[in-house]
Amino acid sequence: MRHLINILDFSPEELQELIDTANDIIADPAKYSQICRGKKLATLFFEPSTRTRLSFEAAMYELGGNVIGFSEANSSSAAKGESVADTAKTISCYADIIAMRHPKEGAPLVASQNATVPVINAGDGGHNHPTQTLADLLTIYREKGRFDHLTVGLCGDLKFGRTVHSLINALSRYEGLKFVLISPEELKLPSYVKKEVLRAQGIPYVQTTDLEGAMPDLDILYMTRVQRERFFNEEDYLRLKDSYILTPDKLQNARQDLSILHPLPRVNEISVAIDSDPRACYFKQVLNGKYMRMALILKLLKEAGTL
Numbered sequence: 001m002r003h004l005i006n007i008l009d010f011s012p013e014e015l016q017e018l019i020d021t022a023n024d025i026i027a028d029p030a031k032y033s034q035i036c037r038g039k040k041l042a043t044l045f046f047e048p049s050t051r052t053r054l055s056f057e058a059a060m061y062e063l064g065g066n067v068i069g070f071s072e073a074n075s076s077s078a079a080k081g082e083s084v085a086d087t088a089k090t091i092s093c094y095a096d097i098i099a100m101r102h103p104k105e106g107a108p109l110v111a112s113q114n115a116t117v118p119v120i121n122a123g124d125g126g127h128n129h130p131t132q133t134l135a136d137l138l139t140i141y142r143e144k145g146r147f148d149h150l151t152v153g154l155c156g157d158l159k160f161g162r163t164v165h166s167l168i169n170a171l172s173r174y175e176g177l178k179f180v181l182i183s184p185e186e187l188k189l190p191s192y193v194k195k196e197v198l199r200a201q202g203i204p205y206v207q208t209t210d211l212e213g214a215m216p217d218l219d220i221l222y223m224t225r226v227q228r229e230r231f232f233n234e235e236d237y238l239r240l241k242d243s244y245i246l247t248p249d250k251l252q253n254a255r256q257d258l259s260i261l262h263p264l265p266r267v268n269e270i271s272v273a274i275d276s277d278p279r280a281c282y283f284k285q286v287l288n289g290k291y292m293r294m295a296l297i298l299k300l301l302k303e304a305g306t307l
């Protein structure tokens, strides 16, 4: 049984296959509109979500399938103490595929070890968010036409930002990548990501607090929100939350072909004045997420022998 728990579960060739399918869906959605008729997706969201949950649901409906699920832990039997393992076994009786978001790192992995249907990690704590990475990859591919030889700036909360960890993992497999890690001292990329991914593979990176200084070199600027829900201390959050606010003046030295990404939700990191800049890609990213989730559902159901 194939699952998607970590973006590294898929080879670069498989990611390209998903991108090709997503592009084909974009070109001819009618071809896919009944392909999942009679199939059910379960969305098990133990944490809040707008994009991930609703894009999964839209994806399944646009494939002709149906959706069941819950959007908060309190409306499930988790509130009575049911384990993730038992939840996964139970939902396997009702659905053909599961998308799970959970505040605890590793919960979707536990679900995948107990389910009898494919499980997709829709975000686990501060750990990983592989389907956001699928959205990011399609956006980069459609904007740049490649994944190699890019200088990628990652800015904001690199400590708790799970989308950043998954994206670094995914991009680390392409040639000629350079990362510029822009964050306050307290929100630097965790050492294990630097050691196990960047240094282990000899990928060049610099760490800086200076967004404007880094700007001229960047092909991609990936802004992130400071993850309030992961802080132990509200005072620290308040001190750090506005560390980086991208405003038009900060783009003065940016390349004309810069692509600005953000997984969203945005709080204050990107001024709305940037939204009309042709370099802003974050709402395209939202739409791309739906197409990649459609491609992912198709791949996992086919590999499970369900389609």
Ligand code: CP
Pocket (backbone or CB within 6 Å): 048, 049, 050, 051, 052, 053, 123, 132, 263, 264, 265
């Ligand atoms: N990018 C993302 O995961 O958004 P949601 O939290 O709204 O799903």
